[in-house]
Amino acid sequence: MPAAPLRALRRVELYGYPITVEGAYTPRQWTLLAGNREPRGGAPALLHAILENPPHAPLPKPLPGRLIVGDEFTLDCTDRVLRCRLPASGSSERRRLNDARESLCRHALFALGLLAERLGPRAVSTPGMGRRVLLNLHASSVLGRGGALVFCGRSGFGKTTLATQLLSGAPQIEYDLTQILLDPSGREPPRVIRIAPYLKRSFAGTARDMPRAASRNRVRASAQELAHSAAPPLAGLFWLQQAPSCALEPLPAADAAAYLLPPLHFASELRAVGRRLSLLRALLKQSACRRFRFPKSKAKVERFLKDAGYL
Amino acid sequence: MPVFKRSDKVVWDELAGEAVLVQPDRAATFVLNPSGAFVWKRCDGRTPVERIVADLSAGGAEAARVEAETAAFCAALQAKGLLEEAPAAPARTAPPARFAAPYVAPRVNLEELADKPNQRPGKRDIGGSRP
Numbered sequence: 228m229p230a231a232p233l234r235a236l237r238r239v240e241l242y243g244y245p246i247t248v249e250g251a252y253t254p255r256q257w258t259l260l261a262g263n264r265e266p267r268g269g270a271p272a273l274l275h276a277i278l279e280n281p282p283h284a285p286l287p288k289p290l291p292g293r294l295i296v297g298d299e300f301t302l303d304c305t306d307r308v309l310r311c312r313l314p315a316s317g318s319s320e321r322r323r324l325n326d327a328r329e330s331l332c333r334h335a336l337f338a339l340g341l342l343a344e345r346l347g348p349r350a351v352s353t354p355g356m357g358r359r360v361l362l363n364l365h366a367s368s369v370l371g372r373g374g375a376l377v378f379c380g381r382s383g384f385g386k387t388t389l390a391t392q393l394l395s396g397a398p399q400i401e402y403d404l405t406q407i408l409l410d411p412s413g414r415e416p417p418r419v420i421r422i423a424p425y426l427k428r429s430f431a432g433t434a435r436d437m438p439r440a441a442s443r444n445r446v447r448a449s450a451q452e453l454a455h456s457a458a459p460p461l462a463g464l465f466w467l468q469q470a471p472s473c474a475l476e477p478l479p480a481a482d483a484a485a486y487l488l489p490p491l492h493f494a495s496e497l498r499a500v501g502r503r504l505s506l507l508r509a510l511l512k513q514s515a516c517r518r519f520r521f522p523k524s525k526a527k528v529e530r531f532l533k534d535a536g537y538l
Numbered sequence: 539m540p541v542f543k544r545s546d547k548v549v550w551d552e553l554a555g556e557a558v559l560v561q562p563d564r565a566a567t568f569v570l571n572p573s574g575a576f577v578w579k580r581c582d583g584r585t586p587v588e589r590i591v592a593d594l595s596a597g598g599a600e601a602a603r604v605e606a607e608t609a610a611f612c613a614a615l616q617a618k619g620l621l622e623e624a625p626a627a628p629a630r631t632a633p634p635a636r637f638a639a640p641y642v643a644p645r646v647n648l649e650e651l652a653d654k655p656n657q658r659p660g661k662r663d664i665g666g667s668r669p
Contacts, residue, residue: 481556
């Protein structure tokens with residue numbers, strides 16, 4: 228069956244870049260494209276494309292997945308290579324471009340996570356991802372001794388404070404939305420997607436270097452880097468609660484699943500809710516969630532997590 | 539005694555013996571303790587409550603107490619729209635099931651109501667400038 232023609236779904240603007248979001252969907256491959264076939268552009272509203280223009284019903288078999296975000300930017304999960312090219316003429320402000328790129332990555336991964344929930348894990352699996360799927364969690368994360376420490380909680384529970392201030396000594400992975408690469412069968416340990424290292428490595432040059440960097444901006448990470456840096460294993464999963472002193476307590480798996488369930492992006496779709504619940508069950512089977520009581524004291528929190536072997 | 543069935547509008551799963559129930563239209567999530575999960579799973583529209591009570595009290599719990607607590611539990615779930623009374627008497631009943639854990643009154647351990655049932659992340663949630 229031929230691919231349905233890409234059609235413009237939405238025009239948006241991010242960081243001053245005009246964006247056209249397009250989508251195509253065939254029985255053999257899905258493609259989402261947010262970017263610029265037009266002269267200039269740069270970034271994303273994949274999220275809107277998915278939320279407001281629902282794809283077809285769940286598919287019967289796995290599809291080879293490839294997410295293309297504009298012809299300027301590709302996130303290819305097949306070989307875990309991140310390719311990005313942005314127009315040098317867009318801006319000379321490196322920070323602004325970095326923000327836009329990072330945001331694109333997040334949109335792309337976030338979109339994959341949403342697709343996994345909506346269409347089912349196998350619908351968005353790729354050869355490179357194997358059996359693994361993405362699970363979006365409303366959580367911050369830092370790199371600890373044995374891997375990624377993921378801190379979950381509602382808005383205002385202290386996720387961002389913990390990742391950006393109280394644990395500023397540990398490399399930060401995400402401050403609000405953490406993506407878990409999860410094997411629902413449990414054969415491979417869950418890992419946390421880390422975007423920033425690629426981007427920092429790609430665009431470490433000055434603004435003057437941008438055109439050159441943009442022309443050869445291809446990042447390949449070694450297997451070891453992927454294992455230990457790009458997607459560190461999940462070393463700790465915590466549900467936050469502010470308290471006068473630090474403490475770790477077991478949290479029943481069912482309670483943890485109920486806590487981690489929101490935000491329900493497809494709350495009205497029973498099948499999508501069921502999928503998220505089953506992914507959470509798989510996650511919690513492999514990695515128990517613990518309640519982490521903590522005070523707003525950098526010294527106390529760091530010392531406690533070091534003593535517990537997490538940092 | 540009545541026969542209950544689980545509402546079609548509820549998504550549920552079992553984790554470590556407990557049951558997580560999600561009611562998307564109310565944006566509510568419930569966690570049932572192991573006895574509650576056992577009752578929930580047996581509310582299949584063909585097993586009468588007497589049968590469930592018999593299974594629950596097979597381990598030695600006092601039948602009258604189990605019956606009262608189970609009836610109250612089912613009524614509570616029905617009030618929340620999680621259970622529905624099956625319309626007609628079942629043609630056949632499910633085979634007996636064994637409740638292995640020590641009996642504790644079935645109850646809802648946790649009830650979570652999402653602040654924003656259909657929350658969509660803002661720009662900050664999926665990108666944007668770091669704080």
